[in-house]
Every structure is written in structure tokens, then in C-alpha cells.
Amino acid sequence: MTVIWTDGRIVAPGEGALSAVDHGITVGDGVFETLAVFDGQAFAMTRHLRRLARSAAGLGLTAPDEAKVLEGVKAVLAEAGSSAGRLRITVTAGQGPLGSGREPGPQTVVVAAGPAVIHPEGRAARSPWVRNERSAVAGLKTISYAENVVALADAVAKGGDEAVLANTRGDLCEGTGSNVFVERGGELVTPPLSSGCLTGITRELLIEWAAEEGLPVREAAPDELPFSVLDEVSAGSAQLLLTGSVRNVQPVTWLDGAQLPVGELSAAARELFEARRRERLDP
Structure with a gap:
């Protein structure tokens, strides 16, 4: 089961949740982190959030809203329960034009949790x-x-x-x-x-x-x-x-x-x- 959170709410995997002109969709303008989840808890969260901010700065994006990200993390882990093995945090530049240029506006934050199997080899x-x-x-x-x-x-x-x-x-x-x-x-x-x-x-x-x-x-x-x-x-x-x-x-x-x-x-x-x-x- 994959659990998805965006804009303050849980959404179904097949439910439309982002703008068709989100700059992450049109040109891949965004950053992300993938974390392992063990016993319902995300591993090394502080380091991952630090790298998320570094990647955003490298793209020229403002620092992601950490409180908003953590709100999403809490929501999806609570909903996913023991089924979660992987957590993904995605932050995009938000809505933009149909090209590489950006427009000022709020960023898009998506947090998702789903199963994962870690193989030894x-x-x-x-x-x-x-x-x-x-x-x-x-x-x-x-x-x-x-x-x-x-x-x-x-x-x-x-x-x-x-x-x-x-x-x-x-x-x-x-x-x-x-x-x-x-x-x-x-x-x-x-x-x-x-x-x-x-x-x-x-x-x-x-x-x-x-x-x-x-x-x-x-x-x-x-x-x-x-x-x-x-x-x-x-x-x-x-x-x-x-x-x-x-x-x-x-x-x-x-x-x-x-x-x-x-x-x-x-x-x-x-x-x-x-x-x-x-x-x-x-x-």
C-alpha cells in the first residue's frame, strides 16, 4: 500500500493532486529524499532534511518548509503503519510556465510511504x-x-x-x-x-x-x-x-x-x- 500526502491531506494513488503545470512535472524542477522506514519510524531524518535543503539551494530554490515536510511525514507514517518500508519526500518549484523559466509562488510538497524490501546482496x-x-x-x-x-x-x-x-x-x-x-x-x-x-x-x-x-x-x-x-x-x-x-x-x-x-x-x-x-x- 502506498500512502500519499500533499497540500495537507492524504490522497489516493490514482487521484489527481498536482497542477498539470507544476514545474516538477513539466521540467523536473525539484528535489527529493528517500528514507528507509524501520518499525514505523523514518531513519536518519535530520541528515536527509539537511541534504534536501542543500539540493534545493543547489537548484536555486528557497529552503523547503521543514515543518510542512514533517507534517506530511507524520501523516503518511501514521496511515501506512507497519506496511511502510520506504518514505519519499518531494519538493518542486510549484506551478510554472511550459518552459525552463520559473515563476514565484509556493512550492509543492509531496510525501509518500510504501513498502520496501532490503536485500542482503x-x-x-x-x-x-x-x-x-x-x-x-x-x-x-x-x-x-x-x-x-x-x-x-x-x-x-x-x-x-x-x-x-x-x-x-x-x-x-x-x-x-x-x-x-x-x-x-x-x-x-x-x-x-x-x-x-x-x-x-x-x-x-x-x-x-x-x-x-x-x-x-x-x-x-x-x-x-x-x-x-x-x-x-x-x-x-x-x-x-x-x-x-x-x-x-x-x-x-x-x-x-x-x-x-x-x-x-x-x-x-x-x-x-x-x-x-x-x-x-x-x-
């Missing part, structure tokens, strides 16, 4: 497309997701459940909805934010919690992780890990048709994250 495929690390929206969580839709559909057609992308420089970047870590040389290493990847909340928490625990997890130096590092993963000399709000920490056991082992550090990182997220609802 993932299947990935290399994408033939790349991230533009010099894009105006690089590193922002915007609702302009067409590139991700196409890349993910390609990965699914190949037998995967996530696509992994390089950037324009040929460095490893991210997945369509995840950050990536490579286990090699006794470390878990993730591409730097300069690669154009999203500042993932799960990525951020894993780095912090690993430091507390003494696990060797870090951000890579520039040029340390070329996209060709995935050849090492396919050959079994390195391992791959995905992180995301509805993946948590997920070792990859299949890449482009090759079965892969779960790395020792990857397994330890998954166990650490599962333990800490149960202890700290809003870390």
Missing part, C-alpha cells in the same frame, strides 16, 4: 553511459531522473538490479540509486565527491561508523578508482559494495554475469551498519 551491470561530474546538478538529488531510469532499465535487461556508472574522466562514480565501494588491498574505498557522485547518507554513515569501529573504510584519492577497477572485481581480486537508503550496505555477488564472492570487509561493513542503525534512529 546485489547484482550490478556496468552502464554504457556516464555521469557528468561538471554538470550544474552534479551531486544534487533532483527529480530529473531520466538518465537513471534508462541506465537502470539497461542493467535490469542484462540481469542486474543496479547499474554502475563511470564519469566523463573514466573514473568510477556511482550507481543510479546507490554509492559504490571497492574492497581491495585490505580497505573499502569509495569514489570522492569530486567524481560527481551523490553525497549518500548511507555512504556518509558507513564512513563515520567504520572509523568508530576501526574498520579501514575511506574516500579514495583523485584518480585512485578508475572505472577499470571493475575488471578486478570481475576477476575476483577485488569486491564491490553498494550503499543506499533502501539497500543499506549491500555486497555485490553478480557483476555483468560473473558470480562474485562477498569480501570479508564488505560483510563486516554490512554487519556494522545493521547493528548501528538499530541503535541510532537519527544518527
